[in-house]
Structure formats: C-alpha cells, structure tokens
Amino acid sequence: MLANSAYNIESDSTTPEEPPFQSPSELRSSPPIAVAFGRNWTLRRIVASTFSLYHSSCGSLLPLPGKSSSFSEKYHTTPYSGTSGFVEFGSSKMSKSPLPLQNVCGSEKKVVKKEALVKLLRWHFEHSDFRGKQLEAIQAVLSGRDCFCLMPTGGGKSICYQIPALAKQGIVLVVSPLIALMENQVMALKEKGIAAEYLSSTQTVKTKNKIYEDLESGKPSLRLLYVTPELIATSGFMARLSKIHARGLLNLIAIDEAHCVSTWGHDFRLLLNFSLYLMPSYRKLSSLRNRLPNIPVLALTATAVPKVQKDVIQSLCLQNPLVLKSSFNRPNIYYEVRYKDLLDDPYSDICNYLKSYGNICAIVYCLERTSCDDLAIHLSKNGISCAAYHAGLNSKLRSSVLDNWISSKTQVVVATVAFGYDFLFMFLGSFDPTQGYCPYVYGFKGIDRKDVRVVCHFNIPKSMEAFYQESGRAGRDQLPSRSLLYYGVDDRRKMEFILGQAANKKLQSSSMEEGSSKKSLVDFHQMIEYCEESGCRRKKILESFGEEVTASLCAKSCDACKNPNLVSKCLEELKSATAFRHRKGSSRIHITSASDFKDAEQFSEFWNRDDEASGSEEDISDSDDAVEIAKSVVHSSKSSEWRVDDRIESLQRAEENYYRIKSNQEKQVNKVDKNTISGTLRESGKQRLLNAVEQNQQHFSDLQIDFVTSAETLENECYKKYGKSGKSIYLSQMASTVRWLYTATTNELTNRFCPTGSMKPEIVTPGQKCPSPSSSSFKPVVAQVQEEKVSGSIEANSLVPKDALPPPIVSFSEFINKRKATDSTSKRQSSDGVSKGMEKKIKF
Numbered sequence: 001m002l003a004n005s006a007y008n009i010e011s012d013s014t015t016p017e018e019p020p021f022q023s024p025s026e027l028r029s030s031p032p033i034a035v036a037f038g039r040n041w042t043l044r045r046i047v048a049s050t051f052s053l054y055h056s057s058c059g060s061l062l063p064l065p066g067k068s069s070s071f072s073e074k075y076h077t078t079p080y081s082g083t084s085g086f087v088e089f090g091s092s093k094m095s096k097s098p099l100p101l102q103n104v105c106g107s108e109k110k111v112v113k114k115e116a117l118v119k120l121l122r123w124h125f126e127h128s129d130f131r132g133k134q135l136e137a138i139q140a141v142l143s144g145r146d147c148f149c150l151m152p153t154g155g156g157k158s159i160c161y162q163i164p165a166l167a168k169q170g171i172v173l174v175v176s177p178l179i180a181l182m183e184n185q186v187m188a189l190k191e192k193g194i195a196a197e198y199l200s201s202t203q204t205v206k207t208k209n210k211i212y213e214d215l216e217s218g219k220p221s222l223r224l225l226y227v228t229p230e231l232i233a234t235s236g237f238m239a240r241l242s243k244i245h246a247r248g249l250l251n252l253i254a255i256d257e258a259h260c261v262s263t264w265g266h267d268f269r270l271l272l273n274f275s276l277y278l279m280p281s282y283r284k285l286s287s288l289r290n291r292l293p294n295i296p297v298l299a300l301t302a303t304a305v306p307k308v309q310k311d312v313i314q315s316l317c318l319q320n321p322l323v324l325k326s327s328f329n330r331p332n333i334y335y336e337v338r339y340k341d342l343l344d345d346p347y348s349d350i351c352n353y354l355k356s357y358g359n360i361c362a363i364v365y366c367l368e369r370t371s372c373d374d375l376a377i378h379l380s381k382n383g384i385s386c387a388a389y390h391a392g393l394n395s396k397l398r399s400s401v402l403d404n405w406i407s408s409k410t411q412v413v414v415a416t417v418a419f420g421y422d423f424l425f426m427f428l429g430s431f432d433p434t435q436g437y438c439p440y441v442y443g444f445k446g447i448d449r450k451d452v453r454v455v456c457h458f459n460i461p462k463s464m465e466a467f468y469q470e471s472g473r474a475g476r477d478q479l480p481s482r483s484l485l486y487y488g489v490d491d492r493r494k495m496e497f498i499l500g501q502a503a504n505k506k507l508q509s510s511s512m513e514e515g516s517s518k519k520s521l522v523d524f525h526q527m528i529e530y531c532e533e534s535g536c537r538r539k540k541i542l543e544s545f546g547e548e549v550t551a552s553l554c555a556k557s558c559d560a561c562k563n564p565n566l567v568s569k570c571l572e573e574l575k576s577a578t579a580f581r582h583r584k585g586s587s588r589i590h591i592t593s594a595s596d597f598k599d600a601e602q603f604s605e606f607w608n609r610d611d612e613a614s615g616s617e618e619d620i621s622d623s624d625d626a627v628e629i630a631k632s633v634v635h636s637s638k639s640s641e642w643r644v645d646d647r648i649e650s651l652q653r654a655e656e657n658y659y660r661i662k663s664n665q666e667k668q669v670n671k672v673d674k675n676t677i678s679g680t681l682r683e684s685g686k687q688r689l690l691n692a693v694e695q696n697q698q699h700f701s702d703l704q705i706d707f708v709t710s711a712e713t714l715e716n717e718c719y720k721k722y723g724k725s726g727k728s729i730y731l732s733q734m735a736s737t738v739r740w741l742y743t744a745t746t747n748e749l750t751n752r753f754c755p756t757g758s759m760k761p762e763i764v765t766p767g768q769k770c771p772s773p774s775s776s777s778f779k780p781v782v783a784q785v786q787e788e789k790v791s792g793s794i795e796a797n798s799l800v801p802k803d804a805l806p807p808p809i810v811s812f813s814e815f816i817n818k819r820k821a822t823d824s825t826s827k828r829q830s831s832d833g834v835s836k837g838m839e840k841k842i843k844f
C-alpha cells in the first residue's frame with residue numbers, strides 16, 4: 001500500500017511522491033514498516049526501517065515508546081519532544097499518531113478534497129462524516145480564506161479548527177475565553193493522540209517552558225495551541241507569536257466564542273458582567289490581522305443576532321470571509337412547557353416526570369440556590385439520584401458533584417444557571433487583568449456529557465438565547481431528548497424585576513445606550529411569548545434567531561404541535577387563574593415598574609457575589625466537622641440512598657454539634673479569625689438593608705419610616721442572633737432579610753415596621769413618622785416574638801400578627817420542626833377535602 005504513485009488527496013500535483021492516505025482499517029492491516037512524509041520520504045523510509053524505530057500508523061510516523069527521538073529531530077518528521085518519544089506536556093500521554101497527514105493541502109489556496117478530510121475525521125474523531133457546514137468551513141480556512149462560522153451550540157464548531165490542525169503543517173492558534181473549556185478540549189485531544197496544549201497561569205513553570213521550548217524549536221510538535229485573549233494582548237506573547245509567524249509556522253487563528261468581540265454579543269450565554277471583563281481583550285484581537293498578516297482567521301460563534309455577526313466580522317477585520325450559517329434547529333429535542341399555576345404541586349410533577357423516564361441523565365435549572373437545595377432534597381427523597389450544584393458550594397464540593405454526575409454516579413444535577421458557567425463566577429472573582437487567568441478553574445473537568453436526556457427549567461430563563469443554550473445541553477449525542485420548562489407567573493415577575501434592575505444598574509454604571517439596557521427585557525419577552533402563546537415552540541425558538549421556518553418542520557416534536565388543544569386549554573386556564581389571583585391580590589411579588597429598582601442580583605444566582613468575595617467560600621472550606629457532616633449529607637452522591645428523615649436527623653445533629661462546639665471557649669479562640677464578622681462587612685450589610693428598605697417605600701408610601709435606623713436595627717438583630725455563628729450564617733441571614741424586604745407585601749411591611757396587635761402603637765397618620773424598629777414601641781414586639789418563638793407558641797398567638805415575624809431564617813431545627821407542623825396541617829386539610837380553588841392538575 002506504500003505506493004509511491006501520486007499522492008493525490010487534493011489534486012495537489014506538487015506532491016506526487018507523497019504516500020496515499022490510509023484508512024484506519026487499511027492501516028491496521030499494513031505491515032509494520034515505516035512510512036514517512038515530506039519530499040524526501042523515500043530516504044527517510046529507508047533510514048527509518050534501517051533503524052527500526054518506527055512503525056506505521058495512519059500513514060504517519062509513530063515513534064515507539066522508549067525509543068530515541070533523535071531521528072525525528074534530525075529529519076524533522078515527527079518532532080516530538082521528551083525522552084519517551086511521546087509528547088508529555090502535563091500528564092497526558094499520547095497514544096495515537098498526531099501527524100497522520102503532513103500537508104494534506106500541499107500548495108496553498110486550493111480546496112482540499114472531502115475524502116482526505118473525512119479520513120482524518122474518522123481516524124482521529126471516529127465520526128463517520130462532517131456535520132452541517134463543518135466541511136465548508138474547513139475547506140475555506142485550508143485554502144487560506146477567512147471564515148465566519150455560525151453554528152448552534154453542540155453543532156461541532158471545534159472540528160472546524162481541529163481538522164485543519166491535522167491537515168496542514170504548522171500550528172493552529174485557538175483563542176478561547178475560558179480556561180476550563182480549553183483544558184477540557186486539550187485533554188480530549190491528547191487522549192486522541194493529538195498534540196495540543198493551552199497556556200495558562202494554572203500550569204507549572206516547567207510545563208509552560210516546555211511549551212515555549214517546543215514552539216521555539218526547529219519544528220514544533222504542537223498542532224493546536226489554546227490561549228486566552230488576555231494572553232494575546234500581552235506584548236511578550238505577541239512577540240513569540242510573531243516569531244512563529246515569521247518562521248511560517250502559523251497555520252490558522254481560530255477565535256472561539258467570537259461573539260465576545262462584539263459589544264452586542266456580550267449578553268449571550270455569559271452572565272452579567274462576564275464579557276465586560278473580557279471584551280477589552282477580545283476587542284484587541286483586531287490587531288491580530290495586522291500583526292500576523294496572511295493567516296486565515298476563523299471566527300466561531302453560536303450567537304445568531306445579525307448585529308453581532310456584522311460586528312465580529314468588522315472587529316476582527318475579516319477579509320472577504322466565507323460566512324456560514326447553520327440552522328439552529330435541534331430536531332432530536334422535544335420541547336414542552338408546563339404551567340406551575342395550574343399544577344397541584346410542581347415538585348411532585350417534576351419528580352414523576354423524571355421518574356417516568358427511568359434512571360436518565362438530566363439537568364434541572366433553578367433560578368436560586370435555595371430552590372436548588374430544596375428541589376434536590378425533594379428529588380432525593382423520592383429516590384432520584386440527585387445533587388444540588390451552585391455557586392454557594394465551595395469548589396471542592398462543586399467539583400465532586402460534577403465528577404459524580406459526569407461519571408454517572410449521580411444522574412440528576414439541580415443547578416443554578418451557573419452550572420457549566422459556574423467557573424465564570426470564579427473567574428470573575430479572581431480575575432487578574434494583568435494575567436487574565438483564574439487559578440480556581442484549574443482541575444475543572446468539563447461538563448460535556450452527551451447523553452443528557454432531559455433538561456428541565458424549573459424557572460423561566462432570562463432569554464431565548466439562554467434557554468436555547470441551556471436546553472441545548474440535552475441530546476448532544478443526537479438521540480431523542482426533552483426540554484421541559486415550568487412556567488410560573490411569579491417566576492416571570494421575579495425575572496422581570498431582576499432584569500429591570502440589571503438594566504438600571506448597567507445604565508448607571510456605564511455609558512451604555514438606553515436601548516442596550518432595555519435589550520434584556522425585550523429578550524425576556526420572547527421567552528414569555530414562548531410560554532404564554534399558542535403555536536409551535538420550535539418555530540418560536542428558530543424565529544427568535546431569525547430563521548424562517550414552517551410549522552411542519554417540527555413534525556409534532558413539541559407539545560403545542562402534538563397536543564394543540566390541550567395547550568390552548570392550559571393557556572386559557574392560566575389566563576383565568578392569573579386574573580383570579582390578580583383580583584384576590586394574592587401574588588407576593590409586587591413590582592410596579594422593574595426600572596424602579598436597583599441591585600438586580602438580589603434575587604438571582606448573582607445574589608451574594610459580593611458576599612462570596614468577602615469570604616463565605618472560605619467559611620465553608622474552613623468549616624468544622626459539624627458543617628462538614630451537614631454538607632456531606634446534603635450533597636452526598638449517595639443522596640438517593642438516604643431516607644430524608646435520616647438526612648434531616650443528621651443535619652439536626654450536625655447543627656447541635658455545631659453550637660456545642662461553638663460554645664467551647666477553646667474552639668472559639670481557634671476560630672475567631674476565620675469567623676470574625678468585620679465592621680466593614682456589617683456596614684455593607686446595613687447599606688444593603690437600607691437599599692432594600694428604601695426601594696420598598698412605595699409599598700407603604702403612607703408610612704414614613706426612619707429608614708437608616710430601621711436598616712441598622714435589622715442588621716443589629718441579625719448580628720446579635722447570628723454573629724456568633726460565623727460569617728456564613730450571618731451572611732445567609734442578612735441575605736434572607738434583604739430578600740424578605742424585597743418580596744414582602746404592603747401588609748407584611750406595615751406589620752413589620754409599624755406593628756399593631758399587642759403593642760398598638762400610636763396611630764400613624766400620613767406625614768407622621770412610624771416608630772422605627774429601634775424605638776421603644778417597636779422593641780417589645782420583637783422581644784415578644786422572640787420569646788414566643790422560644791416557647792413555640794408563635795402560631796397560636798393572635799396578638800402578634802403572623803406577618804410581623806422577623807425574616808424567616810431560623811435555626812435548622814426550628815425550620816424543620818415548623819415545616820413538619822405545616823406539612824401535617826396541610827395534609828389534614830387536603831384529606832378534609834379542602835377546595836383547591838383554581839388549581840388543577842394537568843396531565844400531559
């Protein structure tokens with residue numbers, strides 16, 4: 001098979017003497033003799049077989065372990081470094097030839113034939129054929145042309161630069177915004193025997209030096225080098241890159257997640273300020289074109305907004321690029337919406353839903369950490385192998401939850417939207433503009449589990465793009481999968497509130513246009529339409545990306561196409577249920593205008609970012625045994641095997657231990673530094689409460705509260721009660737107080753700040769100041785409430801209105817006992833046949 005006849009993979013007449021490409025099966029049956037590439041391959045073949053150093057594999061030279069690499073250095077054939085003959089950067093060893101083809105392309109500016117590229121794809125990636133526009137993109141860049149490639153998430157963008165790296169001599173530089181993504185890809189490539197590396201501060205100096213040595217050697221072995229945009233922006237790295245370019249070794253520049261270049265693209269997939277940090281470095285990538293002329297640039301993104309496309313092409317100075325756009329349709333995903341307001345119990349519903357599919361792999365997204373924890377406990381209690389995952393856990397726990405999930409030990413992860421982008425937050429937290437690297441993400445294993453069968457949104461996502469991205473994690477193996485969204489009117493209001501505040505904040509803190517700040521609300525509206533309007537869900541998704549499609553495309557693979565009557569009926573019922581609730585005024589979310597508020601993060605996963613930076617993470621990791629027990633109970637990979645009662649008991653025991661240990665003087669001395677609540681922390685807490693109080697004044701505009709004193713009193717109460725328990729609990733209590741302030745109804749606020757009942761303070765007339773919580777008339781009520789709580793008679797005391805209770809963070813035991821009491825009451829009520837009002841169970 002070593003015909004020295006024409007090596008005519010792509011009609012390249014300039015390399016007639018090169019050996020033909022061999023398929024893996026051909027290779028496996030090939031005799032173990034050396035095959036060499038290059039113009040003097042015959043000579044090398046002779047030398048190689050003389051020294052018996054190589055055996056054939058995929059038409060390339062594969063050095064045998066333990067043999068000298070001097071041959072390759074001498075003849076520039078397989079430029080591996082390292083004594084084993086294998087590239088050994090980091091810890092991964094390569095097992096397969098990284099150089100199956102040398103210059104498939106041969107002369108520049110010619111289109112490489114499909115067959116040669118398919119062979120590379122099959123050999124290295126074991127995919128039978130190219131998907132969508134992959135081939136066109138690869139052919140374009142191999143012929144030296146710039147290319148803008150828009151492919152949906154999971155569409156296979158990486159192949160578009162990985163195959164060129166294998167088809168042509170030289171290095172492909174991949175710019176990627178996240179170390180975790182780079183690390184993930186590099187690891188996967190190494191496993192396939194492809195020489196890839198990333199440069200990051202997370203690596204040892206030795207590893208970095210080895211990479212640089214390789215790059216500066218006569219013939220680098222690296223095929224793909226992943227870097228962050230920040231590194232490119234440094235003069236040192238740019239100088240190295242220019243040298244590589246000058247030596248003709250740079251093959252292609254691939255800009256992954258290229259929407260980050262655009263000021264319009266920064267909202268996509270990336271949360272809050274993420275790309276505001278990255279944007280400057282991404283925008284500097286425009287200089288690449290001038291600094292590294294005549295190298296094709298491949299921009300890859302899944303953002304379909306036309307403005308972003310234009311901006312990316314302009315910013316990167318792409319010249320006459322081939323613009324490729326793939327459809328965003330994910331035919332293997334079935335889309336469905338369920339309406340929380342029409343369900344008896346959404347928790348049971350999701351539980352039954354997941355169970356009905358057996359032991360499947362799933363992701364459930366929630367908006368808040370507390371919902372994640374609650375839902376994870378509920379699912380575990382019902383025998384689903386499940387764990388919560390959110391930024392409130394320390395990195396050790398997060399990575400163990402991820403590990404368990406990736407290795408199928410846990411089937412369901414209940415996560416905040418941070419899942420998958422969680423490292424973004426850590427990234428932000430530790431962002432060092434001079435380095436652009438984040439040490440925290442080191443060790444992250446990636447979340448590319450292909451067999452996710454269900455992605456469930458337990459709260460409405462913030463935009464169609466976010467929804468598409470998150471639901472797109474289902475069925476990356478192309479097998480039938482499902483997206484289920486639970487829509488609730490309260491969730492909608494909450495999200496409107498969050499986005500309104502975020503828009504306000506952005507507007508205040510930057511010179512952004514008003515239009516841009518309102519964009520998020522407009523985007524969210526698309527999501528509402530997806531849920532609240534009849535008609536094909538798939539069509540709505542695709543149209544939001546500017547695709548024109550007919551409803552027949554869906555082929556009944558969404559609930560609205562499959563059961564149109566049922567969906568219409570639900571929507572009607574939803575309307576009347578909402579109107580009914582509106583009339584009764586039972587909604588707890590009172591938002592008149594989202595733009596009236598500040599501090600959007602208060603409700604969401606973005607909540608507590610400042611707190612984390614100020615130390616809750618370290619609190620958790622420095623926690624004592626009791627807290628460890630509590631954590632391991634909540635997040636145990638064996639969670640499904642625990643009976644919930646056992647779990648609760650363990651948690652209660654852990655809490656008791658915690659307080660017992662706390663009362664131990666010696667322990668307190670040991671812990672004093674770690675748990676000290678600093679004056680600054682308390683001041684920022686007061687400020688936070690003050691903001692919340694002020695923002696809520698419209699709900700009790702008749703009452704004039706002394707806001708500052710009220711905020712101080714609330715903080716004092718919290719500090720007094722929880723200060724000794726450490727920062728985590730104090731912060732959590734403060735967070736809950738703020739949340740309570742934001743969500744409290746007018747009645748609740750009035751009762752809280754101007755309590756009537758036992759105290760019957762002075763009648764507050766408009767214009768007259770209500771007694772502040774610190775005034776003498778207020779204090780007794782608080783004291784009384786505390787006393788009642790201790791004696792367990794809160795509920796029974798008719799003199800103290802229920803709404804006048806302090807914010808609902810209590811000790812774990814109190815919480816559990818209270819909940820048990822509520823549960824048994826509601827069970828009694830339901831068995832008494834209490835009317836369920838407008839609520840009705842919907843079966844799909």
Ligand SMILES: Nc1ncnc2c1ncn2[C@@H]1O[C@H](COP(=O)(O)OP(=O)(O)OP(=O)(O)O)[C@@H](O)[C@H]1O
Pocket residue numbers: 127128129130131134151152153154155156157158159302450476
């Ligand atoms: N031609 C192909 N045939 C089959 N599977 C493929 C093909 N190309 C890529 N894949 C697989 O598709 C999955 C997604 O690929 P990849 O991560 O490159 O997608 P992406 O477009 O970069 O997605 P994202 O937008 O999430 O980054 C991977 O598991 C990959 O192995």
Ligand SMILES: [Mg+2]
Pocket residue numbers: 157158256
């Ligand atoms: Mg990708």
